[in-house]
Structure formats: C-alpha cells, structure tokens
Amino acid sequence: MTTTTATPKLPAGRTVTLGASRVAYEVKTYFRQGDSVFFTFLFPLIFLTIFSVAFSAASFGTNASGDKVTAAEFYLPAMLAAGVLLSGLQNMSIDIANERSDGTLKRLGGSPLPVLSYFIGKIGQVVVTGLLQSGLLLLVAAVAFRVELPTDPAKWLTFAWVFLLGVSTCAVLGIALSALPRTGKSATAVIIPITLILQFISGVYLSFSQLPEWLQNFASIFPLKWLAQGMRSVFLPDSFKTLEMGGTWNLSGVAIVTAIWLVVGLVACRLTFRWIRKDS
Template identity: 55%
Template sequence: MTAIAPAPTAFGPTRTVRLGLRRIGFELRQYFRAGDQVFFTFLFPSLMYVVFATIFTGDVGQGPDAVSMATYYLPGLIAGGILLSGVQGPALEIATEKSDGTLKRLGGTPISPVTYFIGKAGEVFVTCVLQTALLIAVASLVYGAQLPTDAEAWLRFAWIYVLGLITCTLLGIALSSVPRSGKTAGAVVIPVVLLVQFISGVYIAFSMLPEWLQNAAGVLPVKWIAQGMRSVFLPDSFQAAEVNGSWELGLIALMLAVWLVAGFVLSRITFRWIRRDG
C-alpha cells in the first residue's frame, strides 16, 4: 500500500512575513529579466511622455498660472504608470504563473498566499516607485517640467500615490482570475488597461469626453488618481477645468478607499492556486 504524504504544515505569521519579504527580491529578478515586461510596463509611461512632450509644445493656461505641455501631461502619465504597474503587471504575471503550474507547485508547499502576495506587492511597489522616479526625472531634466516646491503638495502626492497603488494592485490580483490561460492573458488584460487609461484622463483631458462617458468613467479609480495628481502638479486655477470645478480631495480619498475594499474582497474571493476548471 502506498503511503499518503502528509499535507504541508503552514508557517507561522512571523515566518510567513519574513519569507514574503525575501520573496520580493526573487520577484524583482524575475521582473527585470523579462524584457517585454520591462518595455511595456516599466518604460512605457516614460516613452509615452516623451512622445506627448515632443509633439505637443507651448503652454496651457493664461498669465502667471500658465504651464508647459510637458508639465500638463506629467500627472496623467504618473497615474497611467500606477495603473500599468498595479493592474497590468500583477494580472499578467499571476495569470501566467497559474497557467504554467507555478502556483500549483507553490500551493503544495507550506507557503501561504500571504507570502506570495507580499512578494508580488513588494515587486509592484519597488518597480512603480522606480518607474515614477524615472518619469519625473525625464520630465524635469529633459523637458523642464515644473515640479511642486512645497512640502504639502508632496505629502498629497504621497498619500494619493500609495493609496492608488495599493488599490490598483488588489484590482490587478482580482483581474488575474479572468484570463483562462497565460496565452490569452495579454489579450484580456492589455485592452482593458488601455481603454481605462483613455477614458480616465491619462492621455486626454477628462472634460473633453462626452458627458455619458464621463459619467461611466467617473467611478473608475484611475480617474481619481489622475485628478489627484493634477492637484499636485498643476496650479489651483486648473481645478476650474475639472468636472465639478474642484480637486475634490476628500472624494478622491473616499473613492480610492471604496475601490481598495472592493479590490481586497474580489482578490480574496477569486484567488486560487489553480483554476477551478483546471
């Protein structure tokens, strides 16, 4: 009679966190070894910024509050980078690892999903910060984009950035359950991300969209991240161009918090080491 191997014993909380932190390094090495991912996720916001800042020149606004087009496009591309890093990156990675058996093998070890997602979240945070730093460096050093000079603006940048990134990461984990295989993950995830960027004020002004599309896209988290970033990098006079004529910082925090909770619930409900139909 063949002996049945005992089920692996789960690690305690301390070791779970410690292993998760160690896994961040592994995830980062895997990330930067994938040239296509580095190009289409890490470098993409900076490349798009170069395209827009080179093609569209001149100033936006009038008088002392006028800003260059290079400054005007910066907040939207930062929001787009958060979406790419937080949603597209994890969704594609997890779907692929689920399809190629990586998650199935991990599910047969004492490693818990918490350990796995600490590693993923750490990778997202590090790569997104580096991505944003590169974008801001290109904007300021190459194109002379104007950056905030007061601490309050940078503090606002920090909480919008962190809250937006956590929210997008949880939504990316949830989205990873939609593709039926790693081969189809790109076809499912990338069009969704591109569509959300275009209707959320990343590439074009949100106020230029038809009213019905503004109403539909107005609930999306990236719309609020982009609006929050505009409040950081653009003069206060620009808030008159927003849909409600205000930066609505309190509503930004509320909407992102709602999406964060929704992303957490959806990721908990949908995540499996293997697909149910697999």
C-alpha cells in the first residue's frame, strides 16, 4: 500500500503565480516535441494548404459582391476550429496521459505544486499555442491564398469569444479525457480516433449541410460543430448561414452548448484527475 502526503494549501495569489510561471515552461516543452508540433500545431495549416490547392478550381458559392468563394476561404473557418480541438483536447489529453505514465505527475504530486497551478499552466499553454496557431493560419490564408479577412470589428469580437470559449472548453475536456488511456503508449491510439471522428462529423473536412440529418443532429451534441459554425459566421459571407441547421448562425447556441461542455469538463476534471491512477 502506498501513502500520499497531502499537498499544503497555498495562498490564492501564490497558486496563481505558480500557475503563471508554469505557462512559459509548458509552452517551451510543447515546441520541443516534434510530434506534438506537427500533429496539433501544423496539422490544420497543412490541411488548409492541401484543400486550397486541390480544390482551387472548385466553386463553393459566391459572396455579396458576386465573387467566387475559394476553397481557402471556405476551409479557413473549419481549420481554425480544428486547431482549437487539436491544441486543446487532443494535445492536452495525450500530453497528460504521457506525464502520468512516465512518472512526471507522481513527482509533481509529491511537490508543493497545487493541482490548480498545474491546470493554469496547461490551459495557459493551450491558449498561447492556440493563438499562435490561429495567427499563422490567418497569415498564410491572407498572404498565400489571398483570403480577404473581415474588416468589421464586430466580426473579430465574435472570433475572440468563440476562440477563447472554445479553447478553454477543449482544454478542460482534454484534461478530463486524459484519464481514459491506461498508459502513455496507448494515448494516441485512444484519443486520435475520437478527434478524427469529431472532425469528420462536425463540418471540418466535409460540408456540414451535406451530412445526413441524423448525423447532423448527433454532431450537434458536441462542441466542435458549434465552434466551426461560430468561425464560419466570422469568415464566410452572411448568405452561407442558410446552409446551417435552422438557416441561421445561431451564435447564442454556440455560446450555450460550448459553455455547457465547459462546465461538464470542469466537473469531469474534478472527479477524474489524479496525480496517480488508482489502478497503478
């Protein structure tokens, strides 16, 4: 039988300070892992490039001026939403599962570091890398593929809250989901299929309006469909909202469903997160 020593409680200010100091450490560690950088940071950019080139001759509709909507314009919102999912849920769950497997969490559990400080560091890393990833996607889309970015400040305000709410939700869900893999070696085999399925049914790689109605309804349970819809409301012409369920962008639905999943993720983190697996 093993015994654990309770971590002493620290003042709230000290807990936040420790968490903030870990953000820089987590970001540095993230960019030192080549597989994480490729499969979470660069993956959406690679797919945006592939789709933009492969479907350069295809027409995805027209904007208010009658100009053709290009493949890059059509897929940019989806890749931004996918980037939030990959940086948050996929990277977070695999990373924590590996840390639990290699003993990192056990060592941290025996240190004075509070769990909240650890969470602040992890979520902060997702926010920072997610912002860098989104900035890179927007830069490449604008410079390489001539995508005209919105000029209306209200559009960018929508982008800001959709991104922040989405990245926070995916991060806490990733922390909760990290309890699912039994070992670090099995983490990718367990987590990646989940994120791939979500992307295919949520209008990331396939047009959401072309999916069967029952599959659209099923995908609407999960946050990625709503994040992609929120991003489309920012970067696609307003006429494209007729392709959404109900014929509207439904931004209130985006906020409500994503916020519900944020609460679910926080509760799941509280119930499932352990420095050491119970069955270890």
